[in-house]
Amino acid sequence: MPNETMPNFINKRAFLTPDRTAVYFQEKTYSFKELYDRSLKVAGQLQALGLQQDQYVGVLLKNHLDTVVILFALQLLGVKAVILNNRLTPAELAWQLNDSKASFLVLEEAFEKMELEQLSRVKTITTERLFQVEPVEPAIIDEISLSDICTIMYTSGTTGNPKGVMQTYGNHWWSSVGSALNLGQMESDCWLCSVPLFHISGFSILMRSVIYGMPIVLHDHFDVERTITDIQEKKVTIMSVVGTMLTGIVEALNDRRLPDQFRCMLLGGGPAALPLLQACVEKEIPVFQTYGMTESSSQIVTLSPEYSLAKLGSAGKTLFPAQLKIVLDNGCPAKAGEAGEIAVKGANVTQGYLYRPEATKEKFRDGWFYTGDIGYMDEEGFLYVIDRRSDLxxxxxxxxxxxxxxxxxxxxxxxxxxxxxxxxxxxxxxxxxxxxxxxxxxxxxxxxxxxxxxxxxxxxxxxxxxxxxxxxxxxxxxxxxxxxxxxxxxxxxxx
Amino acid sequence: MPNETMPNFINKRAFLTPDRTAVYFQEKTYSFKELYDRSLKVAGQLQALGLQQDQYVGVLLKNHLDTVVILFALQLLGVKAVILNNRLTPAELAWQLNDSKASFLVLEEAFEKMELEQLSRVKTITTERLFQVEPVEPAIIDEISLSDICTIMYTSGTTGNPKGVMQTYGNHWWSSVGSALNLGQMESDCWLCSVPLFHISGFSILMRSVIYGMPIVLHDHFDVERTITDIQEKKVTIMSVVGTMLTGIVEALNDRRLPDQFRCMLLGGGPAALPLLQACVEKEIPVFQTYGMTESSSQIVTLSPEYSLAKLGSAGKTLFPAQLKIVLDNGCPAKAGEAGEIAVKGANVTQGYLYRPEATKEKFRDGWFYTGDIGYMDEEGFLYVIDRRSDLxxxxxxxxxxxxxxxxxxxxxxxxxxxxxxxxxxxxxxxxxxxxxxxxxxxxxxxxxxxxxxxxxxxxxxxxxxxxxxxxxxxxxxxxxxxxxxxxxxxxxxx
Missing domain, CATH: 3.30.300.30 (ANL, C-terminal domain)
Structure with a gap:
């Protein structure tokens, strides 16, 4: 099926625009070519350790250039990354490693003391040791299928047990494209990433960087002054935030203003408080409220530029490639203004949960993913999220x-x-x-x-x-x- | 398969950005909402005539707002448009109508004298009469499948008999997205279309307008002074041209310069002469050479902005979602610098020719479409088209x-x-x-x-x-x- 394959994203980007800046990290700049060369070497090192295409490999890493390199190396090899939340306890991590049948775990030195190898019985290597392995010639995947799994991210749910959300290359691709068609995408763009790469909010920025050929400014954690400085110095145009971060920025800015080239503050991670949004209007911060989840590979609804003021408090309209509907308890579609469960559909939406056909079946009906979140659409089709799923x-x-x-x-x-x-x-x-x-x-x-x-x-x-x-x-x-x-x-x- | 469906493009665009300008035509401006409302009415009129989803319908129209409306109306109904080249003779047109098993033909008054209804025995209606039909409530297709055929465009070939190239919604979608990822896509963009809408060069601009939410300036024919005026007045940023048009613009400009916002002169339709490209460099016209064909739903190779000078004469690199290779006569892949047949692959490439499984089979091998064109890639992967297929x-x-x-x-x-x-x-x-x-x-x-x-x-x-x-x-x-x-x-x- 010719329409299901694509060139390997990492390869293709390095081929298309080798000299463009890919990542700013800790006062250093890396081009797509440099990043590719490093990833290629690490791919050879991972392969020397026995890693093979289609295996699941856990990664437990902080926001760091090495993390980008390792994640790209896994994509070059066609290895599926089980991206672990580094705030979890050893028991939680071990559970996810076993559940995903990971054959390996790459982690940072800092996490070695958790003794995950003993806990999970998954073979473990630190990045430090990995980078010292003698590399072999890696078997690079030139062509990917959009239905291939790229990443696994765990979310919990009403059942208590976390479930691995399968995110395919296609999910990430369509998410990136949907975002570009809404926000626009230009050569001068630069996206600041201080949200975790282990969340879809951060990882999706990395995928956009590769797909758009766009530099990112990568921060290892959110620091409000460093954020304001880098927006100025690195000419950042877009940044992803959650409410607490935005509150910090608004307070720290005080009488200062963000520079003109800064065009989008993408606000996700739950409904925002109106006073915060109003403060942003006053400070001329261009806030784009969004609604999304791990299962939709980030944003699926975003407020278009022209409505950011008139529809304050709305998450916006569904991105071009996706669909959304509000369903009443009795299964009927809601009318405008009527609240119900939010259901979504689109090529950015996961095919389901890893090894969990029953859980998958529960959340999907006729190709629609039932989010469990409650919201309504106004007469013009703008979504208002009233409440994330009642238990979240x-x-x-x-x-x-x-x-x-x-x-x-x-x-x-x-x-x-x-x-x-x-x-x-x-x-x-x-x-x-x-x-x-x-x-x-x-x-x-x-x-x-x-x-x-x-x-x-x-x-x-x-x-x-x-x-x-x-x-x-x-x-x-x-x-x-x-x-x-x-x-x-x-x-x-x-x- | 959730990743194969999408909202109807026409619906979705009108829903997302109803008030944005969609088309400038003959000193009038039409928003996406206005265009949608007109298309909806015409969809009702077409349905009143008996048109149904999945039928093939011929259209023989000039570049005109009515043409846009009719093409959109057909998409709303899920009717496949057989888009006819209005420079053909009655016999050629009748042949294509019969070959495509078109159940209907919509044509302009100007073409009525060709007596195509008698020639082809396909039921025919003029736009004038169509617009007077009492509309019924049309059965609008809310969701399309990317593998559904959207348009048929005929190309001839070595066999002499024209073949209908099947262009799916997916082909047009991926072509638009691939172009956006390469050229960038911003809210201020505006594309001038004076190439024929019945060619993929023109039709693809229409699809980009819908998919990006971008205005187009539609001209009924190429007029060099009107082009220069409209680029200035309508703030055009991109224009598609072939060599003869560009030569005309370069000559007419004389000492004048195109305005700063004009960022891309997309040059297709065969290899360009070096003197013309050099004249454009002198006049600061940002020429993007491209290579594409009806079967690839327009561009598949385009020269990236950063290389437009260093690689003068090259058609560039393959767009992000697509792949290209050079194949020697013996079937082996060519080395850098070695000339051979250009083969392409990607979701923008047609699945084949309408009712012609044998002709399709001849042109495809292992999912690759063999263009018949001759070219080579340099060490960095830039394509140089030496010659379109020897007989073209x-x-x-x-x-x-x-x-x-x-x-x-x-x-x-x-x-x-x-x-x-x-x-x-x-x-x-x-x-x-x-x-x-x-x-x-x-x-x-x-x-x-x-x-x-x-x-x-x-x-x-x-x-x-x-x-x-x-x-x-x-x-x-x-x-x-x-x-x-x-x-x-x-x-x-x-x-």
Whole structure:
């Protein structure tokens, strides 16, 4: 099928525009040719270790030039990258490595002390050691199929167990193209990436760099002053942020303004607060609200330039190649203004979850992916996201699934029942809070400590409430919406 | 398969950016919403006439707003447009209508006198009458499949009989996207279209307009002063030209310069002469040489901005989504600098010829389309097209196939044998010339007159040479390369 294959993205970009800048990292500049040469060498080193096309390989890395090189090397070899969130606990990481049947793990020195090789029994190599391996001639894949898996990123869900989202080359390609057709794409563009490369928000910037031939400014973490300086000095035109980052930028800017060439502040990771958006209008920061998820390989809805003011608070319209509809509880399509579940469709949307046909089947109907998020479309078709899926907690851009925390809490012998919901937080937007029915006596501190040993830090509940009974329906399903009302009640009582 | 469907392009564009300008035509401006509303009405009128999804419908129209509306209306209905070259003779048109099994023909009043309904027995309606039909509620296709046929354009070939090139929505989509990734695509873009909409060069501009949300300036024919004025007044940034048009612009500009916002003169339709390219460098006209064909839904190779000077004369590198290789006569891949046949692959390349599985099979090997054109790639991968397929004549951007003219000449009772080749022409680049072996006495004028009744004007040979015998190989195959040497000899003798 000629329309399903494409040249290997990494090859092709180095061939087309070898001398263009690809990455600015730590005051150094790397061209697409330099990046390609490094990736080619690392591909030879990975192959010397026995890595082969179509294997799954875990990567546990921070935002760094080496990470870009390793991710590109894997693409050159046709190896599927299981991109791990480096904020997770060793137990969580080991689980994902085993679940994905990864044959290898490449990690940074900093993460070696987690002893993942022992935990997961997956063969492990640090980047330092990898870069010392004698390379062999790598078997580079010249042509890819758009239906080939490029990356796996884990998301949790209502079931508690994380699921590996399969992201194909086609998913990334269509996502990049959809974004370009909406935002425009020009030779002077430069995208600042300080969101994690292990999230689709960061990884998609890397793919756009390759597909557009566009330089990125890569930061190892978000630093507001460095951001403002680099936007000026590196002539950054676009940046991806979540609410907490944007708040930081707005505050730090004070009376300063971003330079004229800066044309797009792409705001994702959950609904933004109106006061923040209004502050951005005042400071002339061109905010483009977006809506997307790991399953849609980043943005699927973005507010077009001409509507950024008139439709403040909307996530915009669906990108050209994709489709979106609002579905009522009874399965019927919603009318304009009527809220329902957001369903999406498009070549940027995942084909499903790795080794999880049942979970995949649950989320798809007639080719549409049911997001679980709630929203409505106005008369003109602009999407307003009212609420991420009722159980989802978005904390500083990280997705947290209550079921996962509940499973940990229920594993404690003193806990008879547990329910987790979100509470608002000035800094992080939202943080998790737990409702506990005690079996035996236990303190909040003890529970928090217990969670720390099993969960990434950002997932540990910031508040614990002891209650007699949790709200469950006839089928014993936990009613988390009610928990949120309890939180509101509790806060009123406490304040 | 979720990655094979997309929203109907016409619908989606009107939905996304209804108020943006879509077309400037004859001093009027039409937004995407206005264009959509008109197309919707015409879709209702076409449906009232009985047109249904998946039918083939001929269109014989000039560059006009009505043409855009009709072509969009057909896309809304999922009707496949057989786009006819309005320079053809009635017999040629009738042949294509019947070959495509068109169930209908929409034509302009001006073409009514050709009596195509009688000739082809295909039901015919003029645009004037169409626009007076009482519309019904049209059955609009909300979702298209990228593998659905959108348009058919006929090209001739070595066999003489024209073949219908099947262009799918996917072909047009990938062509548009590949072009955008190479040239960039920004909100300020505006593309001037004075090449025919019935050629892929013009039609592809229309598709880009819809896919990018970009205005086009549509001219009914190429007029050099109107071109220069409109580039200035409508802030045109890109224009598609063939050599003869560009020569006209360069001459007319004289000491004037095109405005700064004008960023791309896309030069297709055959190899350009070096003196013309050099004149453009002097006049600061940003020429992007391209190489493409009906079968690749326009450009597949374009010279990137950064190389437009250093690689003068090259057609550039293959667009990001596509692939190209040079194949030697023995089937082996050519080395850098070595000339051979150009083969291309990509989702912009046609799946083949309508109802012609054998002809399709001949041109495709392992998913690669063999163009018949001759070229080489330099060490850096830049393509140099030495020669379009040896038998092809490109006259003012129109492709002319000698076999078709030979078939007409051979039908004349006084002609025993005929061979057609090209001669250089200052105005048109190339024109056809015929070598005739006489059976009975006949003059050049009589032969030219005979051709005029059977062939479009631009296909009629401009020179006739009477010879004793034509160069044919053992298998009696005409050796057109030798004919070209004869032409050179003849010119030397004549000059």
């Amino acid at each position: 907690i978005i904390s500083g851009g990280e997705n947290i699934y209550p079921a996962e925390i509940e499973a940990v809490l229920l594993a404690h012998p003193s806990v008879a029942d547990a329910g987790v919901t979100r509470i608002d937080d000035l800094k992080w937007g939202q943080v998790p809070a737990a409702f506990i029915v005690k079996r035996e006596d236990i303190t909040k501190d003890e529970l928090q400590q217990f969670c720390h040993t099993h969960l990434a830090k950002y997932k540990v509940p910031k508040a614990f409430y002891f209650v007699e009974k949790l709200p469950r329906n006839a089928a014993k399903k936990l009613l988390r919406r009610e928990l949120r009302e309890w939180v509101a009640d509790n806060e009123n009582r406490l304040n | 004549i490109i006259s003012g951007g129109e492709n002319i196939y000698p076999a078709e003219i030979e078939a007409v000449l051979l039908a004349h009772p006084s002609v025993a044998d005929a061979g057609v080749t090209r001669i250089d022409d200052l105005k048109w680049g190339q024109v056809p010339a015929a070598f005739i072996v006489k059976r009975e006495d006949i003059t050049k004028d009589e032969l030219q007159q005979f051709c005029h009744t059977h062939l479009a004007k631009y296909k009629v040979p401009k020179a006739f040479y009477f010879v004793e015998k034509l160069p044919r190989n053992a298998a009696k195959k005409l050796l057109r390369r030798e004919l070209r040497e004869w032409v050179a000899d003849n010119e030397n003798r004549l000059n």
